[in-house]
Amino acid sequence: MPPAVLSAVRVHPVKSLAACAADEAVVEPWGLDGDRRWMLIDGEGRVVTQRQQPRMAQLSARVLPGGGLSLSAPGSKPLRVEVPDPGLLLVAQLHRNKVEVVEAAEAAHAWFSTRLGAEVRLVHLDAPSHRRPVDPAFGLPGETVSLADGFPLLLTTRASLDALNSLIARGVHPDEGPLPMNRFRPNVVVDGTAPWAEDDWKRITIGEVVFRVVKPCGRCVITTTDQRTAERGKEPLRTLALHRRTGKDLLFGQNLIPDGTGVIRVGDPVRVLG
Numbered sequence: 105m106p107p108a109v110l111s112a113v114r115v116h117p118v119k120s121l122a123a124c125a126a127d128e129a130v131v132e133p134w135g136l137d138g139d140r141r142w143m144l145i146d147g148e149g150r151v152v153t154q155r156q157q158p159r160m161a162q163l164s165a166r167v168l169p170g171g172g173l174s175l176s177a178p179g180s181k182p183l184r185v186e187v188p189d190p191g192l193l194l195v196a197q198l199h200r201n202k203v204e205v206v207e208a209a210e211a212a213h214a215w216f217s218t219r220l221g222a223e224v225r226l227v228h229l230d231a232p233s234h235r236r237p238v239d240p241a242f243g244l245p246g247e248t249v250s251l252a253d254g255f256p257l258l259l260t261t262r263a264s265l266d267a268l269n270s271l272i273a274r275g276v277h278p279d280e281g282p283l284p285m286n287r288f289r290p291n292v293v294v295d296g297t298a299p300w301a302e303d304d305w306k307r308i309t310i311g312e313v314v315f316r317v318v319k320p321c322g323r324c325v326i327t328t329t330d331q332r333t334a335e336r337g338k339e340p341l342r343t344l345a346l347h348r349r350t351g352k353d354l355l356f357g358q359n360l361i362p363d364g365t366g367v368i369r370v371g372d373p374v375r376v377l378g
Contacts, residue, residue: 108374110310111262112285112293117173118226119143119251120153122164122331123286128369131313131362134235134248135256136291138167142208143198143251144216144224150197151251154326157220158334175212177219185212188228196227198251204234242318243361255359258321259302260290267299268356271343280339286331287340288323288357294374302358311372314363322353 114123119140130137142165144152154160166174173185185208193204205227207213212226229235235248238255249256265285272281285293292310294302305317323344328336344354 108296110372111295117165140251161331257291257360260357263299307377313366315360319359320355321357
């Protein structure tokens with residue numbers, strides 16, 4: 105088998121919006137530079153994702169120099185959003201955690217609210233001191249994460265997706281497959297492995313950056329959402345429930361914590377250290 109390589113890098117500037125493909129990315133202690141530094145919240149300060157609003161898949165954000173955003177949607181002119189000035193911090197609820205964020209300009213709130221048909225606000229994760237601690241059951245003291253669900257990076261492999269699609273093709277809903285990788289919203293995609301090889305990894309390098317492989321990723325309803333049409337189906341959750349269940353978790357992909365910083369690039373070798 106040829107050596108494993110990094111085949112794709114994806115950054116999600118706004119949590120739960122469409123991903124941006126990149127040729128390279130800077131690895132920071134809490135995730136890829138520009139990944140999930142912004143999110144939407146509702147009137148109660150709770151995070152809004154594709155779980156509640158599948159149409160978020162059809163909206164996209166591009167990071168601008170300085171950290172601002174260019175927002176775009178089908179049939180709409182782009183909207184430029186600047187990084188808000190540090191000021192009054194808002195405490196938002198991100199699943200079971202609280203996080204301090206700063207609100208964007210009113211124009212951004214109106215842009216999203218109009219397209220989603222619900223009142224939402226765009227908020228920004230400001231200083232590194234506002235990052236959340238990684239789950240201490242899996243992270244080391246002082247390790248943090250941005251606005252990702254739980255860990256700095258998510259890794260998937262092409263061979264495991266191919267294996268999953270083969271299972272879907274033999275299942276109850278074969279018409280829903282094959283599924284593309286964007287259903288799983290990874291940061292890094294690896295080619296050149298055996299199916300499910302990542303289940304046994306503990307430490308890897310991508311290029312010169314070392315990562316700990318700390319926890320399989322339990323999947324949610326977002327994976328059933330077509331990222332182009334925002335329509336939902338049954339897969340892959342039905343097939344994962346039959347073949348990739350551990351307790352209540354339906355598993356696909358692995359969560360990573362970087363042991364250092366650096367730049368990763370498409371084409372970098374991926375080496376398993378243990």
